[in-house]
Amino acid sequence: MLKVKLLLRKNIEKVKAYQPGKPISEVKRDLGLRRVIKLASNENPLGPSPKAVSAILKALSQLHRYPESSCFYLKNRLAKRFGLEENNFIIGNGSDEIIVLVLRALLNPGEKVLIAYPTFLIYEIQANACGAKVIRVPLCRFRYDLKRMKEKITPEVKIVFIANPDNPTGTYVTDREVKEFMEDIPEKTLVFFDEAYYEFASGLPDYPRSLDFLGKKNIIVTRSFSKAYGLAGLRIGYGIGSPDLIGYLERIREPFNVNSLAQVGALNALEDKDFLKKTLKTTQEGKKYLYQEFEKLGLTYIPSATNFILVDIGRDSAEISGELLKKGVIVRAMNAWGLNNFIRVTIGTQKENEKFVKELKRIL
Ligand SMILES: Cc1ncc(COP(=O)(O)O)c(C=O)c1O
Numbered sequence: 001m002l003k004v005k006l007l008l009r010k011n012i013e014k015v016k017a018y019q020p021g022k023p024i025s026e027v028k029r030d031l032g033l034r035r036v037i038k039l040a041s042n043e044n045p046l047g048p049s050p051k052a053v054s055a056i057l058k059a060l061s062q063l064h065r066y067p068e069s070s071c072f073y074l075k076n077r078l079a080k081r082f083g084l085e086e087n088n089f090i091i092g093n094g095s096d097e098i099i100v101l102v103l104r105a106l107l108n109p110g111e112k113v114l115i116a117y118p119t120f121l122i123y124e125i126q127a128n129a130c131g132a133k134v135i136r137v138p139l140c141r142f143r144y145d146l147k148r149m150k151e152k153i154t155p156e157v158k159i160v161f162i163a164n165p166d167n168p169t170g171t172y173v174t175d176r177e178v179k180e181f182m183e184d185i186p187e188k189t190l191v192f193f194d195e196a197y198y199e200f201a202s203g204l205p206d207y208p209r210s211l212d213f214l215g216k217k218n219i220i221v222t223r224s225f226s227k228a229y230g231l232a233g234l235r236i237g238y239g240i241g242s243p244d245l246i247g248y249l250e251r252i253r254e255p256f257n258v259n260s261l262a263q264v265g266a267l268n269a270l271e272d273k274d275f276l277k278k279t280l281k282t283t284q285e286g287k288k289y290l291y292q293e294f295e296k297l298g299l300t301y302i303p304s305a306t307n308f309i310l311v312d313i314g315r316d317s318a319e320i321s322g323e324l325l326k327k328g329v330i331v332r333a334m335n336a337w338g339l340n341n342f343i344r345v346t347i348g349t350q351k352e353n354e355k356f357v358k359e360l361k362r363i364l
Helices: 010-014 024-031 050-062 072-082 095-106 122-129 146-151 175-182 243-252 260-269 273-296 317-326 350-363
Strands: 089-092 112-117 133-138 157-163 190-194 219-224 237-241 300-302 308-312 342-346
Touching (some): 050 260, 089 095, 089 243, 095 122, 095 157, 095 190, 095 237, 122 157, 133 146, 237 243, 317 342, 317 350
Parallel strands (some): 112 133, 112 157, 157 190
Antiparallel strands (some): 089 237, 300 308
16 A cells, blocks of 8 residues: 655644534434534524625625635725724634634744643644644633743744633633733744634623734734624634734735635624624523523533533533434534533524533433
């Protein structure tokens, strides 16, 4: 047999593939179920933004054209909204793509990337793919330990990832913690604020304003249309940084990285204030309900600033999530993060939350 291994770049072998949440159709097919609810990937349970959908339907007739490569209109709208310039923005095929672009643009082989552990898995997977050395700093009580992370910054540390709020814990770092962390951050280190769940957390009084560091420190802030705007299937997110940094990222991105429907969808979702309001309300109410139910069951959960909750079920999570799956409820077992007794459940509609609780009760 031919040995592909011989062809590989040195570091590729140690890259572990990301395991996504199971799609509904696959579970239905495998288990012969008619009704399945997915509470595994922190998607919006209300569906996509209706304004985005109606704009997309109108745009379908132009699918024979390549998309607008620079995402000009979306950048223009974002620039107005943030009081910045178009060249402060890069649009990605999901905010995930911006993580990859930053790693590719900045890292030389052997340089270091600092992450918390556990946190969003993509940082480590993609840093490994770029040949970086990844330094993990354990969470402290399910929160980023920014003090310890700062102690680990050496001249070789090129990028520090801060998921705020974090996935899978749902916790966030505060304004004060971030300000202390950012003091004396070396110019040679980029701080990457991943704010995929920004809309759910930004109302908190001590949630940091990471954009205040723009122009003062080397930072990038990413946000997503996948969560609060309900456009996960379109794959679109954006990064905000200095024109200098954004310019280099633009050089290495693929020419048509963001498809035309995603651009139209995002542009219109941004204007869909009613949908965003409804999403935040559903999340708040669902969170309250689930907290109460967990308490009744005597389960410990981590208070969340996002649209999902990490909960300690006191038993092997792969086993429990397997049981839930058989009942048509997909949640995320946390074994891959080393949290063997935890599941992560996305806050669904009230009906979905009730079904999840009913099945969980039965299993436990
Ligand atoms: C912390 C965090 N960052 C980034 C992403 C990626 O989001 P996107 O769909 O915009 O690529 C996710 C998705 O789950 C996430 O949890």
